[in-house]
Amino acid sequence: MADFKEDAVPAYVDETKLLRKIDLRVVPILFAVYIVAFLDRVNVSNALTLGLPAELGLEGEQPNIALTIFFVPYILFEIPSNVIMKKLSPHIWLSCCILCFGVIMIGQGFVKSYGGLLATRFLLGLSEAGIFPGSFYLISFWYKKEEAQKRFTVYWSSTILAGAFGGLLASAIANMNGIQGLSSWRWIFILEGIVTVLVGLASFFCITDFPREAKWLSEEEREFLLRKTGVDESHNAPITIEDVLAFFGKLENWFAAVMYFSLLVCSYSIIYFIPTIVQTLGYTTIQTQLHSVPPFAAAFGSAVVLAYLSDRCRVRSPFIFFGLALLITGLAILISVHGAANFSAEYMALCFVAMGSTGLGGNLVCWYVMNLRGHAERSIGSAWLIGFGNIGGIVATFLFVKKDAPYYHPGYSVCLAMAALCVVSCAGYGLLIWRQRRKTIEGEKIGDGEPLYL
Incomplete structure (x- = not known):
């Protein structure tokens, strides 16, 4: 596999046309699947500002516990889920996961108690466990390294757009309060759950499997793609x-887990609590939902630009460190600047935090996953990264509690510490990859002998 040359394109294969065909068949449906899944995961943050706590009688840290319970099965079942997907095939496993997710989300719209909310959140975490790592695992086998970042970022951007669209949708659904005797927060869960079920049904027919099993490729295209990407032929x-x-004996896998964990503490904080944070700036309920959108739009824009530059320059780490600099700058402003006179600075800081956390995740995942070798390592590694990293989601759910409003000094302090930890762990991972790359270039073969990306 390692001796494949970019100019070794057979005359009977149009590489540009093939790449366009792959883009249309692989990424869009996975994007749609995860945008509804992530929207369903985080819409509880909008529901918390639309009367859910009062109607269910939530007190103290119960809303935070309801956010946290999702991550328990989500983390534990990441690796087993990837193993199951490898056995059943992606189109079966991923469509089943999202279909179950939608049904449970509809049920969450009818819960009557705190216990019911915990039960549905737990089941949501269980059903979603395989979608994110499974999709990254699948995408990684369709592209070579210098093609991957833009595709990973497009997929990752589903989380950004879900955060932005969630605010817009919640502001519209807020006007449905009382229809059919149901509160507006219940309609958020019900309507978004119905859409998720429809996407789940469509995904069974639209999600493609691994290149070796893709019937929409010609035999010549399939063999060319397998050689170009260096797919491990022993994937069965x-x-x-x-x-x-x-896998767990390699130090770089632990550094990668820590850097993703520390980034997600900041990312989930902004995703789950931006409506709460924005509300402290003096907005009404509907204005809060609308003003939760621009930071996600900024994150999306930065993610696209950084992905393009990263693929073009064939390097990852400099753009990751740039994003972390934005994150630290934004957090430093939020922790030190307050008051109505500084509203613009605070809002700009929220955008910086979104750009440096939510907008950076796709770059970090691509950097790690595309440096993994073969089916076994990528299957374990993609699930390990996403699973361990999402422990950060548990930490994040307890950072912005009501008693710390409106300045949330403890939450911002922890996020600032996590951002610093992410810088250190990224530097450690980059150093280990640099050493492996140097050995590869010097002739000491590692894996398939292809130099790793810095």
């Missing part, structure tokens, strides 16, 4: 305990 072999032990 089962993942063994030796594979798992070998």
Whole structure:
């Protein structure tokens, strides 16, 4: 695989046309799947500002616990889910996950108690566990390294757009309060759940499997793609305990987990609590939902620009460190600047935080996953990164509590510490990758011998 040359394109394969065909068949449906899944995951943050706590009688940290319970099964079942997907095939497993997710979301719209809310949040975490790592795992086998960042970012941007669209949708649904005797927060869950079920049904027919099983490729296109991307031909072999032990014996996998974990503490904080934070700036309920949108729009714009530059320059880490600089700058402003006279600075800081956390995630995931080798390592690694990283979601749910309003000094302080930890762990991971890359270039083969990306 390592001796494939970019100019070795067979005359009977139009690489540009093939890449366009892959883009249309692989990424859009996964994007649609995760935008509804992530929207359903975080819409509770909008519901918390539309009367859910009062109607269910939530007190103290109960809203935070309801956010947290989602992550328990979500984290524990990441790796098992990828193993199951490898056995069943992506189109079956991923469509089943999203279909179950939609049904549970509809049920969440009819809960009557705190216990019911916890139960549905737990089941949501269980059903979504396989979607995010499974999709990254699948995408990684369709593109070579210098093509991957833009596609990873497009997929990752589903989380950004879900955050932005969630605010817009919630502001519209807020006007449905009382229809059919249901509160507006219940309609958020019900309507978004129905859309998720429809996407789940469509995804069974639209999600493609791995290149080797893709019937919409010609035999010549398939063989060319497998050579170009360096796909491990032994992908049907089962993942063994030796594979798992070998994976966890590599220090770079631990550095990667820490850098993703620390980034997600900041990312989930902005995703779950931006309506709450914006509300402290003096907005009404509907204005709060609308003003939650621009920071996500800024994150989307920065993600697209950084992805384009990263693929063009064939390097990842400099753009990741740039995004982390924005994150630290934004958090420093939020923790030190307050008051109506500084409203513009605070709002700009929220945009910086969104750009440096939510807008950076796709770059970080691509950097790690595309440096993994073969089916076994990518299957374990993509689930490991997403699973361990989402422990950050548990931490984030307790950072912005009501008693700390309106300045939230403890929450911003923890996020600032996590941003610094992310810088350190990224530097450590980059150093280990640099050492492996140097050995590869000097002739000491690692994996398939292809130099890793810095």
